Amino acid sequence: MKKIFLLLAIVAAVAAFYGLGGEALLEPQVYRRWLQEQPLLAGLGFGAIYVLVTALSLPGAAVLTLIAGGLFGLWWGLLIVSFASSIGATLAFLAARLLLRDWVQAKFARQLATINRGLEKDGAFYLFTLRLIPLVPFFVINLVFGLTRVKTFTFYWVSQLGMLAGTAVYVNAGAELGQLEELSVSGVMSAEVLLAFALLAVFPWLAKLLMAQINRWRVYGPYQKPKQFDTNLVVIGAGSGGLVSAYIAAAVKAKVTLIEKHAMGGDCLNTGCVPSKALIRSAAVAQSMREAEHFGVQPVVPEVDFNRVMSRVHEVIGQVAPHDSIERYTALGVDCITGSARLVSPWEVEVNGKIIRTRAIVLATGARPSIPAIDGLEQVNYYTSDTIWSLRENPGRLLVLGTGPIGCELAQAFARLGANVTLLGRAARIMPREDADVSEAISQAFVREKIQLINGATAVAFEVENGEQRLVYEQDGKRTSLVFDTLLLAVGRTPNVEGFGAEALGLALTDNGSLAVDDKLRTRFPNIYGCGDLVGPYQFTHMASHQAWYAAVNALFSPLKSFKVDYSVVPWATFTAPEVARVGLSEAEAQAKHIEYEITRYGIDDLDRALADGTATGFVKVLTPKGKDRILGAVIVGHHASELITEFISAMKHGRGLNSILGTVHIYPTMSEANKFAAGNWKRANAPQQLLGWVQKFHAWRR
Template structure:
């Protein structure tokens, strides 16, 4: 820290220390000021300009140093200087003091914070540059956070000081008026009977209503700004129009119909979306067939003579389509029409915040839900146009088995399909750019999946970057770079499957014309209520979600539908606190909440408890004795912060922890719950038992051991009978 910063910091510390050392806060106490009210009134009357100047300077000093008492001084301003004089003094003094506090924070702290948290601040600075004034105005108008915290926090951003000043001046003015008015009424109180005066009661009612009125006013101003240039219909044909009939769209429409709203669901392709047609359902059907092929190889371990089973690849892929067709009625037009949803098959286009056009028909609606989903990412790799790559959209049309299948991508989709096709007889090579598979999971979970894939024969190439595709003598090849040693390798293949992630579908339905914002990651920008820049247009599912899972889309759909239908009365913020997911490889990996790598990255202290499933009776009986349950808890407490399960049926076992985290149940509750023996679910109880054993009250158990020996008549001298180890744990 340079000399200027050190000097300023020393002055501030001396002033703050003096404030508390000399107990100056006693003069900013309501009772003290009330007792001296008459004397202060006299001084103000005798020397109004001097009194006003001193009050102004003291207010600026208190605010600039973030000392307690600014709210009380606002009341004093009303009591001593009246509504007009008090408002002028407080308004300008508070703004000047707040600006000084912001500049002090910027001068002393920004460089230090920037050096340590530059990546996190970069995104914040981008947001501040884009709409910092509006954000600050909202904070000032609706006092969600203490004003002094806003001053200090804004100092860490790049918001210009002049912008901070004028926005604060305007944003704090309504609150200043209400508080000064309350102080004026208090100043006129001569007896306890005056407490019941209409003026004083009205002032306190205004104080109570200020946050609500401010929020309503802010929403009104924002709506006027965002809807400027659009003509709102006087009447509407529908309460809700939903675009897209995937998981998020179907659930949104279902909820609207359930509460008797008039809702229209528009789908341009196939009902059920990706999950039914190209995602969850077909992939799990494929994995089931692949699991049987793998089970046949384990026949001898279960007491059978070697069992032969030849894979009929075309029949397997046909079965996948049969499963899709069997599930299809659940998401059909007929079913949703029967539920009261108007279903229109066609391409929708939003033409205004309240109208959607489809098949040449214009539908007026109070609210719109966008559920257009996402599509597989097809990267711009040189030569890719020569090889007609497969994706999760079209791989299900395969009927001829590829002898050599190349999978690009080591995320959940890539790992699941690579293992499944390998077990069905394809020779699979998986190319992953990162150092490990499943980078969102802990390294030990990634290692378990890597071992599982390699045990099945998948050729996994980690730290390999795709450079180009080429066709040499009629043979397809991928040239990739080994990032570990910068060497090149050519991998021959018959078919290539791209599993490199998904891109939100944000084009083609009018989002551009309405100016709907798109985030840096390509998803549609929404607020905490899932609303876009237009408060009546919402988005759910893969088009906006940070979690591209079917169950998350359905979870979001409730919030979007309810906020769209009842937002004028009550809105609900979407809750992402407990979002589980699973990767259906062998072994399965299931996850909810924090994992170890997230906790370390975020600096969250936690304890880790681990139970090995290889020690579980049912797992041993099922020849499934591998994997683990890992639970993260608050230090010294049984509150669950996150869980990772690796092993068979991990996706099913995680549900108990999801429910526990959702409803605030700790490991003690899980330990006290009866689990059927022998089941895999006992692993959850035993993990809780491991935590309990680590937190056993050693001292109490030691004295209990002595008590029981005494009852045996040993007189407490037989120390050899103690069940405690030297470190205090149970033996």
Template sequence: MSKPGKFDRNLIVIGAGAAGLVSAYIAAAVKARVTLVEAGAMGGDCLNTGCVPSKALIKCARVAQQARDAHRFGVGLAEPQIDFPRVMRYVRDSIRKIAPHDSVERYTGLGVEVLQGRAQLVDPWTVKIALNDGSEQILTARAIILATGAEPLVPPLPGLERIDYVTSDTLWDRFARLQRVPEKLLVLGGGAVGCELAQAFARLGTRVTLAEKAGRLLPLEDGEVSAAVEAALKAEGIEVLTAHEALSFQPAESAAGSARLRGADGDRLLEFEQLLLALGRRARVSGFGLEALGIVDDGKLHTDPFLRTRYPHILAAGDLVGPYQFTHMASHQAWYAAVNGLFGDLKKFAVDYSLVPRAVFVEPEVASVGLTEEQAKEKDIPYQVTRYGIDDLDRAIVDGAARGFVKVLTVPGRDKILGVAIVGENAAELIAEFVLAMKHGLGMNRILGTIHIYPTMAEANKYAAGNWKRANAPERLLRWLERFHRWRRG
């Protein structure tokens, strides 16, 4: 296992999801010789089974809901008729139209060698590639980036093997063959994926039950955010069962299966036509030769702050690493992995995790950045809370979207922003202003002093800053000004 005297490539990237694609692109841009290896579809989970298909489905579901709500605007429409095969065709078409962005042809044109096959590390510098055409290629590289992604977590629960369940990865192919939506859907997992898909299918006509083991939905979000999302889902007819743990499964006579759930009030048997597991994702580490090299320990891959494994020239990025399994985080990490892999012996950079925005694409939409109130309490960080209710916003009122809030945590007595949570229409767009402000050390005064177009949803950010200003008004100065103006009146 001696280090080669010379190398075939500067960099080999394994996996063509967001992390792998960006890593390979950066390497090619700085004129390194780079090979990208992918056994499956280019674009990884985000394009093929994650972000793109789920958001396309959510759009279809939102259109159906808008038709139901049209009477609020004086427009009378009949109950929408859901043509589910056409819905799934829209999902597939969305993937097809975006696929060229991640294609072999595009990356080849950017200077990346793309090999479609299964990669396995033979030693720390050598990768054996079983190509999809049946041939084999062996390459050495000065640096290797692992970007193999993650896969849905399937718990070892009794009877689950007898149930024809789906995950966020498998439902798209399975449901593409259906002529109608499932009549009764049980979703296990109240995180972002579970909430998004539960609402989407409910809007398409499915009776949905959403069960979450924790005491609230979206347990990593601010408590007020969780409460707002739960209220919205319940208002649309979704049965939400928090603090309910799945114990076992069994086939049922009148349904595809049944689940035994345990809550505070005891056990409950719940029948379903379709079961969707949305219980999180685990790193995809098997089959790449990582165990033999000691890179993986008990199914987990460990990296240092520079994304390096136990071998400094072997790095990892994306969902494989965590701690945030977002496409934008995978792209963020990819820069560090590529630069550290190519230039780490000269200069290396620790990944910056200080500002990681996130969103949940339910309606009303949710977006957050920085500390939640619960995290501030856990870390004993002093904070001040400022809120602005979007139900008071002119644009939200005329758009029929007058619900939600902007919640900002600041340093007490200062305008420095510690964290923001937004619930409301286009929250994932509105949060960008706060991300930019926090990134560049701008506080609430600067947001308040920035002109925002009227009437827009973005004014909610300015009004939140205005509420902060009123709560932190310089009372001593204002009392002096009151006396000054009284004197001026004579």
């Protein structure tokens, strides 16, 4: 009832203001009469009207501020407006809080959780920034902050302090105009008036510069900046992100130091992309031998030499390693150091007992496999995607925990190499980030290859009894045990945010534990950047390389020039058989964002080249706005999907639609024709039926 009463009172007040001619109170003549007869009453009355206008979020506050300067002069006008605007803003803040905050916080609790934490930690400074630099209208700030947990007194005093500079500029402009006895060209063109309006024009930029300087004082205050630097850029971590950052810095002739405590190339080369794809290739050869009969060749049961398979994996790593080696990067002009780096200050890095002074730093420390907290895990011998490459014999009954891309890829590879694989995950289906039809296609392939799938299961505990290892898991409310010989953990990756001094510098983390950076990849220190798996939001090698360009360029050329990271077109692939490749929105993501779309599909089982190759499984699925050929997202399930998706990536990047793909000549017979046929299906579904009807009549007439 209180809320209803307050809402009715606000509506009545607004109606009364306009219904009784309240606009007249925005005219200076009203107050001039009061000012001559009763100066105190004029000031109090003007302040009350100002409070009313701002409390009801009515237009006219800026005009009233100018009028205040003209009527009362700079100092009295500033005093009146400063308090009236802050009181009115606080009343609007309280009204929004009483009417809507509980509902908004309950309805959007998850979305507002991060905002609330940020405001609780640094809300006053954030509000001060908005007040000093009018990024959004002040009345919007009043209402929006009412929906947060900022304390009322904090909102009041920060608003009064933050709005003071802007209020002074506006009041001063009004005061200068008020001194003109008549509105003439000479009066308006006087130096004082021109200066007042120049201040109005440049105030947002001056405020922005002031805030930047204040922020630098807040952030860098405790540290002494070196007068000279040993290098332009220090890069910590020599994985994909670090290597690309160092490469770019060297290419633009900057002096750059690259520090890596383990092996050059990072996870991708040593424990990730390269070894896994080498293993998958060996597994594919073994599977081809089993399926040879389909091609008219006598099938063979492959005799897999696990030791030789793994030796080949390491041989491939060795073949790729020179691309990421110290020798290569030294030749490019990069100073490569092996050792553990530690941030000493925003400009100083310690490694091997030596302090390196640098103008900028790029952090690219990557991520590591997550180890779940499951009772009894310490009793069993387990592998991760980092350590599985030490395996030298058939893992036997292999239990893979985790049904994401890493778990699915390795589960299928080891199954094809002769292991008895069980794939267990908490999600209702494997590859839960993809749409259900994608998951179903891969599930069917796994079942055909005799991989046991256990979905919707929670690992409860590991047990060892009489040398036998088992997992107790819960599914559909029932507990079951599963015996295994080898355990592979593939439940995600954890950013490496510790061990290099981030805590000492107070570098913030996100909710998921990654290093917090802004849209230009800056940490709280504008000269310290992060990229790759350390910061997310995508833990892909190609995205680490993509971010590295922005991190390096921004680190080297800011503040002269800097760029926001472009996440508009993000592709990825899972290298199962068939492969899964996607770019842009999935159906689930489009629905979550309330984006209207239509689906166009093409079944690869109808493609000539796929039929000839014996790979006629999978599909192409494209999301477009209804009636338009603009590509919102595309997913391909099939042979070489990771290669085929590139055409959709390029089209989305350059703003081309399905008509462009349809009009492009594709070689016959190739798998890439699947993209063209999908575009053709869209064209047929969106053909102008009325026009075609007239064309049909035209052809009939010509006969």
